[in-house]
Amino acid sequence: MSTTVIKVSQKTIAEMMKDYHHALLNKKVPYTVFVAKKGQTTITAYTSGKVMFQGDRAEAEAARWSDAAVAQNSAASSSKAALSSLPAGFSQLSVVGSDEVGNGSYFGPLVVCAVYASKEQLPALKALGVKDSKMLTDSQIRAMAPKIEKLVPYQLLTVDPTKYNQIQPKYNTVRMKVAVHNQAIRLLLQKIAPETPDAILIDQFTSEKNYRNYLKSEKNQVTEKLFFATKGEQYHLAVAAASILCRTVFLDELEKASQEVGVQLPSGAGSKSDQVAARLLQKGGLPLLAKYAKLHFANTEKAQKIAGYPQ
Secondary structure, eight states: OEEEEEEOOHHHHHHHHHHTGGGBOOOOOTTEEEEEEETTEEEEEETTSEEEEEETTHHHHHHTTGGGSEEEETTHHHHHHHHHTSOTTGGGSOEEEEEEESTTOSBSOEEEEEEEEOTTTHHHHHHHTOOOGGGSOHHHHHHHHHHHHHHSOEEEEEEOHHHHHHHTTTSOHHHHHHHHHHHHHHHHHHHHTTOOOSEEEEEOSSOHHHHHHHHTTSSSOOOSSEEEETTGGGTOHHHHHHHHHHHHHHHHHHHHHHHHHTSOOOSSSSHHHHHHHHHHHHHHHHHHHTTTBOTTSHHHHHHHHHHTOOO
C-alpha cells in the first residue's frame, strides 16, 4: 500500500470535501477536516492543510490535486537524502532537467520535456527570467518559450488523451510518467551526443526506488547520473526551462482542443471539469469525451451522473 501526502490551501480542502461528498466517512479523527474512502484509497485531510492518500491508487488520486498542491511523497526521507546527495555547486553544472505538465488535469494532454542547459548557457537562461512556470503568468510563459527553444537543446513528448486512455489500463499514472520522462531524456541525450551532461535532474513525482523499479520495464533505459528532487526548478534552470516549455505546449493543446470541440476546456480536475465533461457526453457520448479527457479520473463518473449518461 502506497502513501502520498500533499499540502494544500484551506480553499482546496473545501473543494476536496465537496468533491468527495459521497465518499465521506463518519469518522471523527483528531485534527482532521474529513476522512473519505474512494475505492481502495483512503483520503484524510488535516487541519494543518496536509492531505494523506493511502492505498493502491494513492499517487494517482493525489495527482488530481497536484496543480493546487506541493507534493510531499511519503518517501520524504529518501527525497531529502537525494537532495543532500546533489553534487556541490549543482546549480552551475551542465544538466539535463525534465518536468511534466498535465498529469493533474482532467482535460488536455500529458506533456513531458527534457532540456539540456550547459553551464555556458546558464547566464543567458537567467537573463531571460527563467524560473518555475508556476511563478509566471501564461502570457509570460508563452513569450519566453520560443526564446528558450532557440537557446538550448530540448525534447518534448506529448501524450494526447486518446493515446493516454489507450495506455492507462496497462500503465498507471506513475509508470506512464516514468516511461515518458525516460524517453524524452534518452532522445535528448542522442541529440546532444557526443556531449554528455554532468547530471540528469528529474522533477520528482515518486521515490527514486519506485522510479527505477518502473524503469526496468522500459526497453531503452537511462539509468546513470540520475538525480531526483521535488521542486527541481529550484536546483537547476534546466528543470525550470523544461517546465516552461511543457506548460506552453499544454496551454496550446488545451486551447486547440477547445476550439475543435467548441467548448472551453478547463485546466485542473475540479467541479467545472465535471460540468464541461457532462456537456461533451450529451454532445457525443463517451467516444467524444475520450478524445479530450483522461477517462480514469473520477470526473468521468461524476459527469455521467450529471448528464444522465449510462455508466
